[in-house]
Amino acid sequence: MIELKHIDKRYDGVVALNRADLNIEQGKLVVLIGPSGCGKSTLLRVVNRMVEPSAGQILIGGKDALDLDPVLLRRSIGYVIQSGGLFPHLTVRENVAVVPQLLGWDKARRLRRADEVLALVQLEPQRYGARYPKELSGGQQQRVGIARALAADPAVLLMDEPFSALDPISREQLQDELLRIQRDVRKTIVFVTHDIDEAIRLGDKICLMRDGAVVQYAEPDVLLRQPADAFAALFIGQEPELKRLARHSVADFMRRAGTGAGGRVGGALAAGAAGAERVALHTSARAALSKLLGGQAELVVVDGAGEAVGHLVLADFALTP
Numbered sequence: 001m002i003e004l005k006h007i008d009k010r011y012d013g014v015v016a017l018n019r020a021d022l023n024i025e026q027g028k029l030v031v032l033i034g035p036s037g038c039g040k041s042t043l044l045r046v047v048n049r050m051v052e053p054s055a056g057q058i059l060i061g062g063k064d065a066l067d068l069d070p071v072l073l074r075r076s077i078g079y080v081i082q083s084g085g086l087f088p089h090l091t092v093r094e095n096v097a098v099v100p101q102l103l104g105w106d107k108a109r110r111l112r113r114a115d116e117v118l119a120l121v122q123l124e125p126q127r128y129g130a131r132y133p134k135e136l137s138g139g140q141q142q143r144v145g146i147a148r149a150l151a152a153d154p155a156v157l158l159m160d161e162p163f164s165a166l167d168p169i170s171r172e173q174l175q176d177e178l179l180r181i182q183r184d185v186r187k188t189i190v191f192v193t194h195d196i197d198e199a200i201r202l203g204d205k206i207c208l209m210r211d212g213a214v215v216q217y218a219e220p221d222v223l224l225r226q227p228a229d230a231f232a233a234l235f236i237g238q239e240p241e242l243k244r245l246a247r248h249s250v251a252d253f254m255r256r257a258g259t260g261a262g263g264r265v266g267g268a269l270a271a272g273a274a275g276a277e278r279v280a281l282h283t284s285a286r287a288a289l290s291k292l293l294g295g296q297a298e299l300v301v302v303d304g305a306g307e308a309v310g311h312l313v314l315a316d317f318a319l320t321p
């Protein structure tokens with residue numbers, strides 16, 4: 001879907017990108033990660049030509065992006081930055097409708113669409129549509145930023161550290177939201193972060209960069225288990241297996257209630273469940289393991305819609321789902 005070939009970018013003397021290569025498949029969420037100044041934002045902005053490369057080729061859907069009108073190209077690609085980047089003098093609804101307006105949609109259509117995408121990011125249009133950005137929390141502003149990027153239904157979404165300024169709880173909520181939205185809309189997403197946990201949680205693939213070049217481009221499990229070199233290993237940091245667990249929900253590992261022949265699962269549950277910690281189905285396997293280790297029982301019970309739908313014992317976390 002997006003092919004970046006041998007991209008160079010120099011700013012008199014500074015090499016921002018050095019023969020960077022990246023292939024992004026349609027419908028995938030690819031995370032660019034690496035230390036500050038390694039060229040993540042520059043590579044992201046090459047995709048919609050907010051940065052013009054010094055050399056190299058950009059193909060989007062097989063078309064050479066350097067042949068396209070940069071203004072039209074930019075309008076056809078959603079872009080989300082840190083701290084929303086919302087226009088302070090426009091209401092939430094007007095902010096979301098900015099690109100549809102540039103594209104010449106009539107008013108009724110763009111307001112209808114604005115309300116549709118606001119609902120998609122879980123902001124009730126009736127309640128929030130007429131507010132101004134300063135009347136929203138940081139997390140809500142980021143939701144509006146995502147809604148705005150989705151408004152004209154672009155095939156590609158670029159996100160540059162969109163959650164970096166948020167507190168840890170809002171950040172985790174927004175990560176969940178993004179994954180949920182992505183299951184619905186299946187955009188091709190390029191997402192920049194410097195946080196390895198965020199990268200592992202969100203990425204279908206992770207592109208690790210250093211000094212303007214790609215060090216390793218791989219699925220999170222592969223990056224964690226087989227870092228390409230000492231720099232990659234250092235960047236991933238301690239406890240790669242725990243980081244791997246963070247990517248999976250307990251649903252991937254649990255023993256399902258009622259699936260054991262002759263009530264084996266049910267029996268085990270009844271025997272060991274007294275005082276067991278309970279977690280929700282979407283809880284990360286890492287968080288559930290932490291609960292298990294900190295709890296009194298030898299299993300954790302998984303709740304779905306108010307009833308126990310499964311459980312996990314310590315050995316279950318060693319399985320590769």
Ligand SMILES: Nc1ncnc2c1ncn2[C@@H]1O[C@H](COP(=O)(O)OP(=O)(O)O)[C@@H](O)[C@H]1O
Nearest residue numbers: 011014015016035036037038039040041042043
């Ligand atoms: N407009 C610019 N002018 C000069 N140097 C720039 C410009 N934009 C980026 N750079 C330099 O290019 C390198 C990569 O920057 P950037 O892509 O923003 O890094 P990252 O997003 O990974 O932190 C840095 O050394 C930065 O200082």
Ligand SMILES: [Mg+2]
Nearest residue numbers: 040041042192
């Ligand atoms: Mg940056």
